[in-house]
Amino acid sequence: MIDHVYISVTDIDRALAFYLEALGPVGWRAFGNYRAADGPAGVPDLFGIGDADYISGARIGSSIWLRQRVSGETGLYLGIVCDSNAMVDAAYAAAISAGGIDEGEPSDRTYFAPGYYAANVRDVDGNRLEFVHKAWNTPTEPGRD
Template identity: 45%
Template sequence: MLDHLFLSVADMPAAIAFYERALAPLGIAHVHDYKGSDGPPGHPDLKGFGSANRIYFWLREGTADARAVHIGFVADSAAAVDAFYAAARRAGGADNGAPGARLHYDPRYYAANIFDLDGYSIEVVYKSWQHRQPSSVQNVIPRPQLS
């Protein structure tokens, strides 16, 4: 499980504004600012985003390299994927794949992809089989047979 990620951005105020709007439909908010001077020498200032009493997505000012990372956020429904995509586009994100099933992965893999203001590839995905459902309709993924 991922605990945290630092993402270098070229324009901190613009990046904060973008992610505040784009991640709001997922319940992820800008919740904490960390002063690098409070840490060990050379620690960067950070802007933290998170949910459910966890901060796991951090922005730091620096040289952005769009090829360096692809980030996938979890959505709790296809509607949340759609809402993220619309919010991210309104906030200035560029299309990198409209909301829909990603059949090359699984027919139940529903996602949307955008490029953020620095060109990073951001995906929001809803995988119905990974969410708790009433036991009467729960999807069961069979375990692979070992040879």
């Protein structure tokens, strides 16, 4: 299941207006921002839009985080739900073994939230994957997309 996607945009205000209007009919709404100053170097300002499940925390849901595009930036950033910290570790190890490039070994990422455990890899084309386990999420159900 996809947990979150970062979309790099050229104009945050214009993009935020677009996504809020486009996703409003399906129940998505803005729910908060993440300030780069609150975390480690390299984590940008982020502007969150999520579905009702993601925002409420009642079940695993999905979110989009808008970020200001950096000159020359390409690629996708995709957060993948993992049911446990061990699953994060295993996915990270498999990605590295498959030729992935380390962008953050598995660890607690409490600057996002307590119980947020993740690892990051990049493929050779610049696309990024984050394997993430959030302690407050129950394991995914078999067959649920």
